[in-house]
Amino acid sequence: MNSSPNVTSVKPRRKLWRTRFKLARNVLPFAPRISYADVIPDSAIDGELQHWGEVILLSDLVAVLHRDGTITRRAHHIASLHANESLSQWDEVFRFYDRQTALHKIQTAKVYLPDGSQRKARKVVQPYGQIAVQFYPLRPGVTVELEEQQDFFTPDRISACMWGQEYLRYSIPCQRLRCTIAVAEPFELQYELHQTDQDPSSWKQGTYQVYQWDLQALPGYETDDATPHPRDVIPWVDFTTLTNWEPIAKFYRQDLEPPSKIPVQIQKLSEDLTRESDSTEDKIYSLYKYASDDVRYGRHPNELALEKTREVGSMLEDMRGDCKDKSSLLVSLLRHQGIEAEVAVLLTRANGTIPFLPGARFDHAIVCVTDEQGVRLWLDPAGGPMTFKDLPYNDQGMQALLLNLPAGELATIPCGGPESHQVHRQCEGKLSEDCSYEFGTNVSTTGDTAMEFRLRYINRNEEYQSLTLERELASSLTGARIDAPLFHNLTDLSQPVTYSCKMTLDQWARKIEDIILFRVPWIGAMHTVALVNVQKRNSALQAPWPIRFSDQHRIELPPGYHGYGLPYEQRFECEWGRYETSIYEEDSHLICHRQVDHLGGIVREEQYLDFKQYWEQCTRADALDVVLMKKPY
Template sequence: MKNIILFFLLFGFISAKTIFCFEETNEKVNIDSLVNEADAVILDEEINFSITDFDQAEYTLTKKILIKNKNADNYCTVVAKESEFILTDDIYAVIKDINGKVIKELDDDDIKEAEASLSSFYSGDYYKWFQFTHHTYPYIFEYRIKKEYKSLFFFPDWFPQSSIPVINSKYRLTVSNELEFDYLEIGKIDPPVESITRDGKTYTWSAKNLAKIDDEDFMPPENKNGIGVLFRVIDFSLGEYTGSGKGWNEFANFYNTLTKGRYGLPKKAKDEISRLIKNKTNKREIVKILYEHLQDKTRYVAIEMGIRGWQPQRAADVYKNKFGDCKDLSTYMVAILAHANIKAYPALALTRNQGTVYENFPASQFNHCIAVVPLEQDTIWLECTSSYTDMGNTPYTIEDISALVVTEKGGELIRTPQKTSSQNFSKSVISGKLSVKGDLNFDAQVKLGGNQENAIKPRLEIKDEKDDKLYLQNLFGSNYSNLTVSNYSIDDPKADTSYYSINLNGVYNKFAPVRGKRIFINPNIYNKTTFDDLPDESVEERDFPIYYYYPYLDIDSVSIELPKHFKIESLPKNKFIENSFGKYFSNYYVSENKISYSRIFEIKENLIPIEKYEEYLEFLKQIIKTDKAKFVLKKSLF
């Protein structure tokens, strides 16, 4: 009877209105409507994490999900990751009808095991997984997973929100009195309920009636997990190594213990490095030479087997094998610079696309490793996994982040620099000749810098003419589909220029629609803002700031020679808009038998506060309207 009542409650017969508030905005979200609209609902979820020793713990996850229709069957696929430090002891699953009657139970044969491939990614970690569905809806899917933890370095966090509504979620932590631990609450979380046990304490966090995680357009990565609690133990072990999280200095020293004795190079490697930098005295030039050596001689392969998720290969092995993951390649980079008598350090990072580091919570918050070279007049940050990034042109993923620089004496969090909009530029110049049928034969050059270069350059460095032409047709044909690229060339990407240049020519068939005696020309060929670039959320619906990967600047110039006997009937009005976060300028003019167009679009800030969202929407709407404007040509008798 209780399950029948629950079914009716969840399918829309709810009289009381449950409200959940986001701390970030104080916006009220009606859980009832979201539950009614959802394909699935998490009815109950509970995590029990019981720490039994300094490096031992038992983990149990139980979850009950209401599956309303076939669109929710994917929530019946469960993956349990394992490693040498986390072992799965037991998996149980059952499907019930809404009255609680068991329909079927999971068999051992339904549980599969898998390991990642060595081809481009090698983990060494195993996965147990299963898919357990039913085809009479609605039904309730319940499962339980028990794991054994052999290191508290991997203390599981709690993020109760999901992509579907959650009715009830709990995290129960049991610890001994001797264990020193800490936690950080993210968002609006009720404080834990504490209770005394025979050997220690139990802390229970609870959350009820949670709306699904917001999935807003241009949403900052740090807001995508919703509310939660981070955990850490102050002292921990990882295999034979021990460490402390009392502060970032102590955490950096733990990484030092993992890398001890791993920076040595064989004689052959040292001789090769010495030849590369012979007679070179400028340190910045030497760093550039050795960074390009790293890019030319090694390749990135992710290796995360057990402790290898944190301990790098020896530099000598990277030299021998010619591959490694981020920490391996950074270790090798630090080693070859040391041979050149240039001090460099590894730096632990959380890439910007994954969020931001909580600086007051020293713990394992990192997913990446880079290298940093502090020179007298400059500090160089090196992304060692990229084969095509120029020195000094760091990708956006490691810009404006708090990186833990690990030195001989410990470490500290240092903010990495972020390139300005004028450094992340795209400058296009297109000239063409229009036929009476509306086809446009054109020549184009695009100069790219900063992260706009980083976004395109790797796609064109493979040197496959067929694929390159297809990519360029998609790139230049995003606004006009009937494009054929005839020829293209790329300026030397290794040259010491401040830009990466693409040159091409071809034809846009049916570029300008012909209507009787008139031709309509929209000159915005390469960069155009459309309604696809406009966030879906209204001002009232928006909860979070607007996030771009990086600030950027687009400058476009178009010149089109007109066919004979066509004159300008009308031309668009010029437009200028500027505010604290952006700028837009468009200019249309005519000279003899030629029309010309110039456009500037700049995003000055890549994180636009929620308070400016209304102004931001209006800014984009004006640009969308202007970017659609057309010249109108009319055929004349003379």
């Protein structure tokens, strides 16, 4: 990583005359133009085109931070197209910019036809800074070229700085990728490499320090629904000219920090909600429940672009707010009770897990509460109706920026593991000699699983809950009959979500003369489909996110039958999961225990066979038949 001065911020220098007159800046001296003739495709790529549907011939990216804090970005893209989905993406390309603060120029837009001819794309300048580029004609075998430059004439809204990230490999093959970053004095760049050790070339050009990655013959990276986020598995570079998080914290504090003088409406609301609370924890729960459950998520369409939190009166009037609004409201309610609370911003797990260098790259706001002993409690009032003290896995383990100090404070949100997202089921029933299994079940759920139940059912009446839960439970067991499904504490956010029902599985077992083959209907049964249904993978695999399935059955056996080959035990473990099951006989009852812990994580290509073996072992153990034999008279 390139070092940078330990100062709070860097002040820009005298404004460029091209900035004053809103003219395009020439950035080609940092990265001379590569023409279509330099990368013209040949017949050798036909096989790749048929496999991938598209091949990138050139991806040339330039980002320049000038001495006055303004930025120029240039992109030159040339690609050969084959598949229908690739062709349709190039029918019409839109670009948007603010004419008051920026200039966007389409420098080249062409279609190269297989017969050697070429056509210029049609550029349509529309109102409000929108440009539509229409490529025609498009058919398999054409090559498209788009070269564009955007000049910004005001510094970034946060500070005079530049930050961002660039991938050094794509999901489709790329014959040449060049990424150039130039930073003028007095700014300095720091960067971090991820999933690669490919350092850039670097040189001084006038008052600019230039960094450049120039890579060729990059293979594609096959992706599917089970592939992790690209930042976690393919090469990329993270860069910034910010030396610390202070400008970022200041920017978000202006938008998200509740007013120091708590509005009268909030004061009264806080007192009303906590009137019957006996302890500090009870107060926190009451206020959290209100912000999480009573205030619905969202905003009116005319406020979607508003970056600041909503005005208190409007929010309380329609009982609606997004993550910023809900978090700011909860902090105000807590602070009125003398409870230390702060807003924290983070980038959720769905966007990759690797922390960024300083930059405004956050998509969510939550609340951090600190008790008298200094212990922190993280609450997400916008993450759904989570059980109190539980946190969505999408937040867990992520880096958060607390807005409690002028320079902010980076903290890692604790990760609870599979036990914090749990489905626990206890069943007691009877297996009949006609092979039907009838049992009653009580299920307790925590974490994300409990939240998902509440999202589906919390605002519905008991009839709807019963009918829909019956369908949901029956869908995983063919032929199951569900009776008396009932939630017990769906609206109580202080407790796990629990429900009960009676279930009948007709002819669930198989009878062969005096032998019954019985398969235990485990909850959350393992399946091979979609996860490990191929012999090898060419890309990483996202293992199932952490969750624990624990299941217990106490089954009365048919008269005269006993278990054969019992007790039975199995244990499997790998980096991404743990599995254990035991089955034994006790007082004419079959006692069945099973616990599966999915641990999450990424399965690399070279680890896939190990994961596949583990998953198949668990699947076979789930599908095991218990042999019951009739005792001779």
